[in-house]
Amino acid sequence: MSEGLPARSSSGLNHGPMESLRVLGWKLREAMRSAWNRYDRTPLYCKALAGESDYNICVNSDMTVSCNCQDFDGTGRIGDLRSQTLGEIFSGETVRVFQKSLASREFPTSVCATCPELAPIPAGDLARGPVLGRVPSRGIMVENTALCNLKCGLCRRKELLALRRQPSLSLEDIEQVSRMLAEYGIKQVSYFNLGEPFLSADILAEVRLLRRHNPGIRIITSTNGLLLDNEEKIEAALLMDHVYFSIDGVSQDTLARYQVGGDFDRQYRNMKTLVEQRSARTAQALTTHLTLIEWKYVFFSWNDHLDHMKQALQLAHGSGVDRLTFHPGSVTEKADLSKRSLADPFFQSAGARLLDGGMSIDLTAYSSADVQLESL
Ligand code: SF4
Ligand code: SF4
Structure with missing residues (x-):
């Protein structure tokens, strides 16, 4: 449900032509990037991977972690909380390779070219080489489910669900994530990504878990609102900020x-x-x-x-x-x-x-x- 943040696209469920358009868009962006690179060689870095953002780094519904909120093809996967801690992910090889690629103006994911987290390395820091990874203590996204009750145009559900090991986080997963947020002192959680958060029958228990381990954390959600129609869901929504x-x-x-x-x-x-x-x-x-x-x-x-x-x-x-x-x-x-x-x-x-x-x-x-x- 991260539609509009940035917004998604038009209606239609035919993923064939959509996919072709997406690939065409990707090729066009790549061509423009190569052309631009001939003139501009300023090294780049990713603000989200450097811990400077409160959005985009996302714990997905299967406990993998992606660097951005539009990772429909998995190219933005930077780790897996089933086998790594958040600290290990951000000091790990994938994040290091991503930042090194960006410093050479190579894009490691299909989203980088249009991502607001992309920035030039400040002139004073250029001598230090690629920017290091850092845990996103300002904020993180948590996708409690990758399922949705609607079928908006470019929400590529089929592709996404083929990628996720499980469609929704379990309460045990959310307990683990809640403890992790507390351990790293993360200040904000955007409790949504590529699904409808209120589709979960356990949404109240989920938000209570987040709050129990993180009483002062700022919780944000985004919903189409269609399922926010009973006492429990209203209670869950009103526990958020x-x-x-x-x-x-x-x-x-x-x-x-x-x-x-x-x-x-x-x-x-x-x-x-x-x-x-x-x-x-x-x-x-x-x-x-x-x-x-x-x-x-x-x-x-x-x-x-x-x-x-x-x-x-x-x-x-x-x-x-x-x-x-x-x-x-x-x-x-x-x-x-x-x-x-x-x-x-x-x-x-x-x-x-x-x-x-x-x-x-x-x-x-x-x-x-x-x-x-x-x-x-
Ligand atoms: S299909 Fe669901 S998750 Fe995707 S934009 Fe629409 S409401 Fe949001
Ligand atoms: S898509 Fe690229 S710029 Fe955006 S968060 Fe991921 S690595 Fe960073």
Whole structure:
């Protein structure tokens, strides 16, 4: 469910042509990289492998570890927690080879070319050679499941499940991961990756385990919201610090073109209910913990009309969520790409600010119950 962070792509389940397009994209990027390399030889390094990132390094559903959140083909695998500690992975051969390749401007994975973790080695550090690996103490991702209830376009489930030894982490695995987070003093866990976290029937037990071993850790999740519809799941969500709801439309038609199998009314209702439950618990002084609830809206050519954006803002306000963030979707078909840029006047009028690659509107800043749509 890391869709939109960065966002994924358009609808369609036909992986054959999709795969060809992906390979074509990879070849194109490689050709561009080689051309660019003839002129620029600045050594590179990976910020995630150097422990400078709070995202991307991911414990997968089978306890392997990948360097990025889009590792559908396994080229980003850097280790395995079944046979190694996290410390051993980051001081190990694979991480060393990855950093050495990047220093020579060779890309060790199919994702590096477009990865935000790629950076030039600072001039003052060049004499030290390739950058060393370091445990990501700022934050890590944990994929409790690689299964999903939806079938969004470029989520390559078949390829992914053929790669994973098991589709979901067991409670024993999560206990091990929770202890590991505590041992390395990891400050943040993004509890999602390439599946739907609330598909797990044990989600409440999982989050309680994380919290028991790491009372102060920041827990973030991202969900399509469709299954967040019972007491246990609501309880699990409200034990976390930040819940993103991926709802990519304002009606069934606008949503289901990308989120194949989605149900706009249910997803929206579940998001609204979570806000109500949060308010009820705070009012009854059952908790002082406040979970940030955010609607993440990935826009394409079919759900980016000004009326859609205004309606999303109105619905977001009506649901009581804290934030609404619009992210441009990445697509395989040029026609599916939105022409709306992040500098669009709509975002400025709505008081949006740039956040994590999207335009984010802080709804707590609206004092009136009515969003002044006419002025937008
Ligand atoms: S198929 Fe599931 S995991 Fe993939 S983008 Fe859609 S909701 Fe997220
Ligand atoms: S894809 Fe490349 S740049 Fe991105 S995290 Fe992995 S090694 Fe680093």
